[in-house]
Amino acid sequence: MDAGIAAVCGALAxxxxxxxxxxxxxWSQREGARIAARAQYINEVRLPRREAYRGLISSATELAAAAGSEAIVLESERMSQALSLGEPIEKSWLDISLLGPKRALVCASQxxxxxxxxxxxxxxxxxxxxNGQGGASDEQRGEELSQRLTDAAVRLDKSIEDFAAAAQISLEETGSEKKGS
Structure with a gap:
């Protein structure tokens, strides 16, 4: 082989x-950037979502438990505490409406x-x-109201379960999925 060709082959190699x-x-730098983007997603989106989801589940579960408790209707202080749960539920819902995703918001709205x-x-x-319990018709009204309360608490428990499932899915997302949900 000629020295010139060898030099060209060496330079080509x-x-x-x-x-x-x-x-x-x-490629290595792109993978590093992708990992950094996932970490940033977790810090900027996932953690605030987790706190908002936890707040809604906690307050709504406390309300469902209070509604299922016969004793709560007898104690005005405990009744006031139960009625005050509307505010943290509303606050958590507002946070979720901003943090999303839509799937979680739909369940949170329910x-x-x-x-x-x-x-x-x-x-x-x-x-x-x-305000009064007297007579057979009033007793029937009490049973009707008690049944409505029980039914409402059961529906609330079910919607909490549905929301918790949607929240888990939302928290498992890595930030690399396509937008749209």
Whole structure:
């Protein structure tokens, strides 16, 4: 082999090796950037979502437990505490409406509706207990209100379960999925 051809072949081999190293470095940097983007997603989106989801589940679960408790309707202080749960439920719902995703918001909205229905049923039953129980028709009204409260609490429990499932899915997302949900 001629010395000139050998020099050209050597330079060509060196050039190919340099190009290969540059491609490998570029791929490595892209992967590093992808990992950093996932970490940033977790810090900026996932953690605030988690807190908002936890707040809604906690407040709504407390309300459902209160509505299912027969003793709560007898104690005005505990009744006031139960009725005050509307505010943290509303605050958590507002946070979720901003943090998303849509799938979680739809379920959170159902929790909110069921929570307000439960609060209304709880208030009506408590009002009935405090303002008169006399006669057979009043007793029938009490049973009706008690049943409505029980039904509302059951619906609230179900919507909390549905929301918790949607929240888990939302929290498992890595930030690399396509937008649209």
């Amino acid at each position: 060196g050039g190919v090796a340099t190009i290969g190293a540059a491609l490998a470095t570029g 929790v909110r509706r069921d929570a307000y229905a439960t609060l209304g049923a709880l208030y009506r039953f408590h009002h009935w207990l405090e």
